[in-house]
Amino acid sequence: MYPALPTVCVMALATRTVRRPSPLATLWRSTVGKKTVMAVTGVIMLLFLVVHMLGNLKIFFGSTDFNGYAHWLRTIGEPALHYSWFLWITRVVLAASVALHAVSAYQLSRRDLAARPTAYAHRRPRASYATRTMRWGGVILGLFIVWHLLDLTTLTVNPRGEAGHPYQNVVADFRNWYADVVYIVAMLALGLHVRHGFWSAAQTLGANNARRDSALKFTANALALVLTAGFIAVPVSVMTGVVS
Amino acid sequence: MRLTLRIWRQRGPERPGAMTTYEVDGISEDMSFLEMLDTLNERLILEGDEPVAFDHDCREGICGACGMVINGQAHGPERTTTCQLHMRHFADGDTIDVEPWRAAAFPVVKDLVVDRSAFDRIIGSGGYVTAPTGSAPEAHATPVPKPVADTAFEHAECIGCGACVAACPNGSAMLFTSAKVVHLNVLPQGAPERESRVLDMVAAMDGEGFGGCTNTGECALACPKGVPLQAIATMNREFLRATRKGAR
Numbered sequence: 001m002y003p004a005l006p007t008v009c010v011m012a013l014a015t016r017t018v019r020r021p022s023p024l025a026t027l028w029r030s031t032v033g034k035k036t037v038m039a040v041t042g043v044i045m046l047l048f049l050v051v052h053m054l055g056n057l058k059i060f061f062g063s064t065d066f067n068g069y070a071h072w073l074r075t076i077g078e079p080a081l082h083y084s085w086f087l088w089i090t091r092v093v094l095a096a097s098v099a100l101h102a103v104s105a106y107q108l109s110r111r112d113l114a115a116r117p118t119a120y121a122h123r124r125p126r127a128s129y130a131t132r133t134m135r136w137g138g139v140i141l142g143l144f145i146v147w148h149l150l151d152l153t154t155l156t157v158n159p160r161g162e163a164g165h166p167y168q169n170v171v172a173d174f175r176n177w178y179a180d181v182v183y184i185v186a187m188l189a190l191g192l193h194v195r196h197g198f199w200s201a202a203q204t205l206g207a208n209n210a211r212r213d214s215a216l217k218f219t220a221n222a223l224a225l226v227l228t229a230g231f232i233a234v235p236v237s238v239m240t241g242v243v244s
Numbered sequence: 245m246r247l248t249l250r251i252w253r254q255r256g257p258e259r260p261g262a263m264t265t266y267e268v269d270g271i272s273e274d275m276s277f278l279e280m281l282d283t284l285n286e287r288l289i290l291e292g293d294e295p296v297a298f299d300h301d302c303r304e305g306i307c308g309a310c311g312m313v314i315n316g317q318a319h320g321p322e323r324t325t326t327c328q329l330h331m332r333h334f335a336d337g338d339t340i341d342v343e344p345w346r347a348a349a350f351p352v353v354k355d356l357v358v359d360r361s362a363f364d365r366i367i368g369s370g371g372y373v374t375a376p377t378g379s380a381p382e383a384h385a386t387p388v389p390k391p392v393a394d395t396a397f398e399h400a401e402c403i404g405c406g407a408c409v410a411a412c413p414n415g416s417a418m419l420f421t422s423a424k425v426v427h428l429n430v431l432p433q434g435a436p437e438r439e440s441r442v443l444d445m446v447a448a449m450d451g452e453g454f455g456g457c458t459n460t461g462e463c464a465l466a467c468p469k470g471v472p473l474q475a476i477a478t479m480n481r482e483f484l485r486a487t488r489k490g491a492r
Contacts, residue, residue: 031456108456115415115455122341124316127460200459206481
């Protein structure tokens with residue numbers, strides 16, 4: 001008989017080109033790919049936040065300017081897009097980003113915790129505060145988004161809640177101490193999240209190298225600082241009476 | 245020197261373990277950490293106790309066999325291997341905690357010995373080049389620019405000790421895997437498997453149950469060979485490139 005024959009067949013099979021799953025499947029199944037999803041959605045949300053923060057600062061030019069800006073946002077893309085379509089497209093993209101970011105974070109975190117089933121008896125502080133608070137900071141930001149939408153988009157929990165008058169709604173809102181506290185705490189959490197998140201995204205997307213490292217860290221800190229300061233400026237100005 | 249050691253003792257895999265306290269006396273500050281443990285073991289053997297099991301081989305800092313978490317730090321307070329850590333970095337009367345690498349993918353075999361064969365399987369999935377074997381190749385047949393050779397060497401320094409996994413809060417093997425991927429992917433000899441290497445090695449790494457990277461940087465701080473954190477960024481770039489190309 002020819003006992004060598006099956007071996008030959010196996011070798012022929014093993015040398016055949018391996019069919020790989022589609023790029024999207026490869027990404028979603030691997031830890032590196034899921035981090036890429038987090039990085040890309042994170043950058044999308046970060047770009048939105050920069051525009052959002054700059055738009056917020058229009059409050060310092062008075063109610064006509066601020067309300068006019070809010071109205072203009074709904075007319076972007078006209079006449080190709082209908083009224084408020086641009087806003088809805090943005091909302092869909094952002095909602096998808098938040099969902100993908102959160103689902104990836106949840107799945108990766110579960111995996112990370114399972115990878116160290118026995119904790120070290122000797123614990124010592126690890127990494128920076130921003131790095132250690134990414135997970136719970138992210139949860140805080142997720143809860144804040146819900147509150148923020150109920151407050152100033154659907155106006156459900158806004159003390160004034162008059163559609164088309166965002167300036168008056170914002171001022172009415174931040175006259176309440178609890179709204180200020182919620183908002184300021186969330187923006188500090190945002191700063192910490194961006195501080196680690198921006199640099200981490202660059203690392204995940206492979207954009208980092210030895211030469212760029214310090215520039216990326218500087219940009220991350222600058223973004224965190226500018227975003228936090230820019231967002232907090234609004235409630236602080238209402239509290240101090242600069243905006244009324 | 246007189247020291248109090250709190251060492252993780254575990255009779256075997258799947259057996260319960262506990263931190264056990266030992267007093268050791270007459271330790272010279274010129275001893276290595278492993279020699280200090282040898283001193284303890286000699287006494288334990290004479291007293292009829294089971295000596296503390298730990299991995300070690302070359303004791304020159306180049307093999308990657310030794311490794312334990314000392315006071316919460318992989319390989320202890322100095323950036324070197326445990327065999328090259330000297331007792332002068334501790335003070336007389338110190339209490340030192342000694343634990344094995346902690347990771348789901350590195351199950352404890354006994355005391356401070358863990359099974360690191362998960363690393364071997366990652367290497368087996370792509371950490372090689374397909375080169376003709378036989379006589380040594382002619383040195384000028386494949387020119388390698390000096391900066392490329394330097395980069396490859398910087399990453400080839402990885403000794404596979406597993407300190408990166410032990411130090412990572414997620415028990416991630418990204419620094420190890422990226423060191424191997426970058427080492428071979430930058431060289432012309434590694435070019436034929438450039439895409440399949442990174443895809444297969446990342447898949448093997450995930451398959452072993454290591455955690456993901458959250459860019460805390462703990463791995464690079466613990467690495468006794470100074471493999472840079474940017475290795476991970478380079479591997480991510482290679483991974484995305486290979487995914488885009490749909491890899492053969």
